Structures are given as C-alpha cells and as structure tokens.
Amino acid sequence: MAETPLPTFDLLLKGGTVVNQDGTALRDVGVTGGRIAGIGSFSSAQAGETIDCTGLTLLPGVIDTQVHFREPGLEHKEDLESGARAAVMGGVTAVFEMPNTNPLTTSGDALADKIRRATGRMHCDFAFFVGGTHDNVKDLPELEMLPGAAGIKVFIGSSTGSLLVADDPGVRAILKVIRRRAAFHCEHEPRLAERRNLRVPGDASSHPVWRDEIAALTATQRLVTLAREEGKRVHVLHVTSQEEMEYLRDQKDVATVEVTPHHLTMDASWYQRLGSLVQMNPPVREARHKAALWRGLSEGVVDVLGSDHAPHTLEEKQKPYPDSPSGMTGVQTLVPTMLDHVNAGRLSLERFIDLSSAGPARIFNIATKGRIAVGYDADFTIVDMKRRETIRNGWIASKPGWTPYDGVEVTGWPVGTFVRGNKVMWEGELTAPSLGAPVRFMEALAKG
Numbered sequence: 078m079a080e081t082p083l084p085t086f087d088l089l090l091k092g093g094t095v096v097n098q099d100g101t102a103l104r105d106v107g108v109t110g111g112r113i114a115g116i117g118s119f120s121s122a123q124a125g126e127t128i129d130c131t132g133l134t135l136l137p138g139v140i141d142t143q144v145h146f147r148e149p150g151l152e153h154k155e156d157l158e159s160g161a162r163a164a165v166m167g168g169v170t171a172v173f174e175m176p177n178t179n180p181l182t183t184s185g186d187a188l189a190d191k192i193r194r195a196t197g198r199m200h201c202d203f204a205f206f207v208g209g210t211h212d213n214v215k216d217l218p219e220l221e222m223l224p225g226a227a228g229i230k231v232f233i234g235s236s237t238g239s240l241l242v243a244d245d246p247g248v249r250a251i252l253k254v255i256r257r258r259a260a261f262h263c264e265h266e267p268r269l270a271e272r273r274n275l276r277v278p279g280d281a282s283s284h285p286v287w288r289d290e291i292a293a294l295t296a297t298q299r300l301v302t303l304a305r306e307e308g309k310r311v312h313v314l315h316v317t318s319q320e321e322m323e324y325l326r327d328q329k330d331v332a333t334v335e336v337t338p339h340h341l342t343m344d345a346s347w348y349q350r351l352g353s354l355v356q357m358n359p360p361v362r363e364a365r366h367k368a369a370l371w372r373g374l375s376e377g378v379v380d381v382l383g384s385d386h387a388p389h390t391l392e393e394k395q396k397p398y399p400d401s402p403s404g405m406t407g408v409q410t411l412v413p414t415m416l417d418h419v420n421a422g423r424l425s426l427e428r429f430i431d432l433s434s435a436g437p438a439r440i441f442n443i444a445t446k447g448r449i450a451v452g453y454d455a456d457f458t459i460v461d462m463k464r465r466e467t468i469r470n471g472w473i474a475s476k477p478g479w480t481p482y483d484g485v486e487v488t489g490w491p492v493g494t495f496v497r498g499n500k501v502m503w504e505g506e507l508t509a510p511s512l513g514a515p516v517r518f519m520e521a522l523a524k525g
Contacts (some may be wrong), residue, residue: 084115086124088498093130096426097137097449106135108455111497116451130459133492137434137449138170138456143314143383144408148194150179155388155476160408161199161513163474165502167409168458168491170201171446171516173227176208177240183208185223192225192515199513200501206230206260209251210239221257225515228257233296234264235358249303257520258310258440263296264288264359281398282348285360290318293359297321304331312440315385317359319369326378333380333440336370338414339407353401354394354481374424381436384411388477406475410468410482416460416489444517459493466490
C-alpha cells in the first residue's frame with residue numbers, strides 16, 4: 078500500500094499558539110498560494126520557508142472596519158500608503174475606508190479612483206465605503222455591489238455638504254433601496270445646532286457637553302425605527318453612551334454595534350491632560366459611559382471594534398477649541414491597546430478576536446477572512462502577549478506622527494503582520510512591497 082504523501086507548503090508558521098474557532102493550542106499553520114492549507118503538526122522539511130513562532134500567538138488577521146485615510150483631497154493629513162503602513166505596523170491586515178474625502182466617494186468613478194490609488198500602494202487589504210446622499214439614492218443598489226465596496230455609509234449628523242442626511246425621509250429613501258448592511262454615524266443634527274452655544278472657547282472638555290448623549294441616542298433611535306419599518310440591516314458606528322448601549326441591546330435583530338478602543342480606554346478626565354487631542358465625534362464622555370460600553374461588550378451587545386482612525390496634523394489639533402478639528406490617529410494602536418485590556422482581564426483573547434476579525438467577517442459577509450481555517454486567506458496578526466512596550470509618537474507611521482497614547486505602557490504587542498501569506502511586517506519593520514488587494518464580499522462575489 079502506497080504511503081500518503083505529506084503535504085507541502087509555501088510557508089510554515091511553526092510552534093506558535095493558534096487562537097481560532099477550535100480553541101487555543103500550540104499548532105503549526107501551513108500556507109500555500111496565499112491561503113491556509115494546513116493546521117496541525119508539520120515538519121519544516123514540508124515547507125519552502127519556515128518562520129519560528131515559538132512564544133508567539135497567532136490571531137486571525139485584524140480587520141479595522143472604520144478608518145479615514147484622507148485621500149484624495151487631504152493628503153497632508155494622511156494618504157492611502159501612509160495609512161496602510163500604520164495599519165500593518167500595528168498588526169492590522171485589512172481596513173474599510175470612509176467616503177468623506179475630496180471628492181466624496183459617492184459614485185462608481187470615485188470608488189474606482191480610490192481602488193486605482195490603493196493598488197500597488199496599500200500594504201494591507203482594503204475596501205471603501207460609498208457615501209449615501211440625497212443625490213445618489215437611485216445609484217446605491219449598483220454602487221454597494223461594486224468590487225471593493227464595503228457598503229453604504231451615511232452621516233445622520235456631524236458632516237457637511239451633501240454627505241449629511243439629517244432628515245428621516247432621506248434616511249428612509251436610502252434604506253428602501255439598499256440590500257447590504259449600511260453603516261451610520263448617529264448624532265441628531267438639530268440638537269447639535271441648538272446646543273452649539275454650549276461650546277466653551279479654549280475648553281475641549283465642553284465638547285461632550287455640546288454633543289451630548291441625547292443627540293446620539295435620538296439619532297440612533299430614529300435610525301433603528303426606520304430600519305425596522307423598511308426591514309433592513311444597519312450598523313451603528315462608534316457607540317459612546319450608556320443610553321445608546323442600553324437601547325441597542327434590544328435591537329439586535331436589525332442593528333449591529335461598533336465601539337472604538339479610545340472610547341473603551343479614555344474618559345472625560347483625559348481632557349485635562351491632552352485637551353483637543355482627545356476631541357472626537359462622537360466625543361469621549363464621562364466614566365459612566367465607558368463603564369456601560371464595557372458592560373455591552375461583556376454581554377455580547379457589541380459586534381466589532383473600529384479604530385475610527387481620523388488623523389489631523391498636530392498643528393491643526395492644537396488650535397484653540399472649538400477651532401480644533403475632531404479626530405485622532407488610531408489604526409496602529411488598536412491592537413496594542415486592546416491586548417493591554419486583555420492582559421488586564423477586561424476581556425478574553427477569544428472575545429478580542431470576535432470583535433476584530435470574526436465579527437467584521439460575520440456582519441459584513443466578508444469572503445475567506447476572519448478565521449484561521451483551511452481555505453481562508455492567510456491573514457495573521459502575530460503578537461507577543463507578554464511583551465511590555467511604551468507607545469511613543471516616534472513609533473506612529475501615520476503622517477501626523479502623534480498618538481494620544483504617547484507615553485502609555487501596554488502589555489501585548491504586534492510582532493508580525495501577514496496579508497494573504499505575505500509577511501508585510503515583522504518586528505517593527507516593513508518586509509514586503511505594497512501588495513494590498515480589494516476585500517471580497519459574499520453578497521457581491523458575482524460582481525468581483
């Protein structure tokens with residue numbers, strides 16, 4: 078009887094602790110043609126290249142489903158190359174980028190332009206949200222199914238120009254025509270307008286007073302009501318308040334929930350030290366809200382983490398409030414800040430994976446990503462769970478070169494980033510050219 082030949086691989090990741098749907102154990106992972114081809118115990122003789130992962134932990138590639146990389150139009154803040162470089166330096170293997178660029182990503186031509194710009198320049202895989210507006214409603218069913226489209230993103234509040242859809246009929250019109258899950262920024266624009274006078278010049282801590290939890294809750298309630306009436310799925314971005322979390326726990330049939338690492342880490346006390354560097358939309362709030370986000374996370378209400386990476390130059394951020402813009406870097410610090418929370422016992426490593434890879438794959442129907450499983454893309458975030466590091470501005474690869482976490486010590490650190498079997502980052506160094514490709518979605522595979 079002939080012996081069964083041993084499998085052979087292009088690449089073998091050997092001796093690491095693999096965390097996947099089967100649990101946590103020492104396993105080797107074989108890669109062939111950019112896909113996972115074997116999980117088990119293998120010999121280095123079976124692979125063209127072997128990487129020793131002893132002492133390291135292999136996670137499914139982290140997917141950051143909310144970043145703003147500013148290209149085209151605002152490349153002095155960030156561009157697709159620098160944003161993707163920051164992503165892989167922090168262990169992120171794929172990103173979904175937002176439409177509020179200049180020009181706005183509201184047409185097939187604008188989406189195709191972003192994909193052209195990304196190809197050959199982005200170090201991670203990518204998809205781009207298309208902005209839903211009053212003017213492009215009729216085109217949305219086609220736009221959301223185009224290759225490279227993450228779906229439709231709507232700003233119910235906190236935007237300008239045609240990207241703002243503040244009225245219920247406008248939101249309803251968008252929901253009527255779409256098929257995929259759409260993402261929403263929820264702040265009630267009329268309330269923001271009437272409370273604008275509550276901003277205190279020079280005091281960024283007045284930001285959450287102006288953009289209060291009622292503005293967020295009101296917009297979220299309106300959205301969910303409309304989604305339920307139209308029978309559509311919605312994704313509520315960057316939930317920040319106790320009131321929203323308590324409301325959304327009973328709306329899981331239509332609404333998925335995102336929280337950000339900074340809203341899980343920061344509270345209003347951070348304004349005293351960092352001022353407008355902490356300024357975000359929706360804002361960092363009082364400690365009771367942070368505690369409610371953690372409750373929602375532990376109870377399973379929260380589906381995904383998104384960094385809401387929204388960089389501005391340090392000079393812009395240091396303008397006196399309220400002339401300072403909202404937003405901060407975040408894609409590179411997502412993994413280390415959350416691993417620090419894991420090591421502090423606030424969530425399990427398995428829950429982190431659910432939030433950062435399996436969750437995005439599940440709610441956005443991503444094809445062949447989000448799991449360490451045979452047949453899936455060989456995307457890995459390789460981390461040292463015991464490594465202690467201090468986050469520094471000098472480590473930040475994003476163009477502005479600053480982070481609100483400068484000087485913060487964390488335990489747990491990204492050591493390697495693999496995108497479809499390509500080692501793109503190892504020990505803080507870029508190790509491959511820009512090989513990022515569009516993320517594929519099961520609802521649009523026929524178009525891909």
